[in-house]
Amino acid sequence: MSAIRSSPSAGALARLWPNGWTRWQRRNRRYLGVTFAASYGLHAIAILAFAAMDPAAFAGATNLASYVLVGGIGYGFIIAMTATSFDRTAAAIGPRAWRTLHLTAGYYLWFQFMVSFGNRVPAMPLYSLFPVPLLAVMALRLIAMASARSGRPVRAGQKA
Numbered sequence: 001m002s003a004i005r006s007s008p009s010a011g012a013l014a015r016l017w018p019n020g021w022t023r024w025q026r027r028n029r030r031y032l033g034v035t036f037a038a039s040y041g042l043h044a045i046a047i048l049a050f051a052a053m054d055p056a057a058f059a060g061a062t063n064l065a066s067y068v069l070v071g072g073i074g075y076g077f078i079i080a081m082t083a084t085s086f087d088r089t090a091a092a093i094g095p096r097a098w099r100t101l102h103l104t105a106g107y108y109l110w111f112q113f114m115v116s117f118g119n120r121v122p123a124m125p126l127y128s129l130f131p132v133p134l135l136a137v138m139a140l141r142l143i144a145m146a147s148a149r150s151g152r153p154v155r156a157g158q159k160a
Helices: 010-016 020-027 029-053 056-061 064-083 087-093 095-120 127-131 131-151
Strands: none
Touching: 010 020, 010 029, 010 131, 020 087, 029 056, 029 064, 056 087, 064 095, 095 127, 095 131, 127 131
16 A cells, blocks of 8 residues: 555646546656655755855855744654655554654645745745746645545536
8 A cells, every 4th residue: 555645736637637647647656755855955965055156145045934834844844744755654653643744744845845935935926926827836735625525526527
């Protein structure tokens, strides 16, 4: 059995628009999640390199809140989700704890991305485009949850 049962976009897309691409995404969501974690590992390395190469600029670009809220909690969640994205570690914490961790972490990271992009919009208006996919994922998730509660899937182009 797969350790990962649902992800914010893969499960919602597969429920709302079942086709080859959404089924592939759902089947491969573990690998997509681990790839996300690997990209943030590279991001962490870049942050550390920035701190080492220009400590004054790094200090000016960060604050305690970014260390704790974004860096500490965000990276902690990414590490915990990655560590529990394998059958053995998922079984060790159990399905309820796994679901709680992945839902909580997913929503936290979604919120952090919204805040991070939103804070940049006044200085760089093109950053207003970045929340669009995040809002689309949340909308898909909410529609899929409503569809699951009603007991019937809502398909694209179909009235709820």
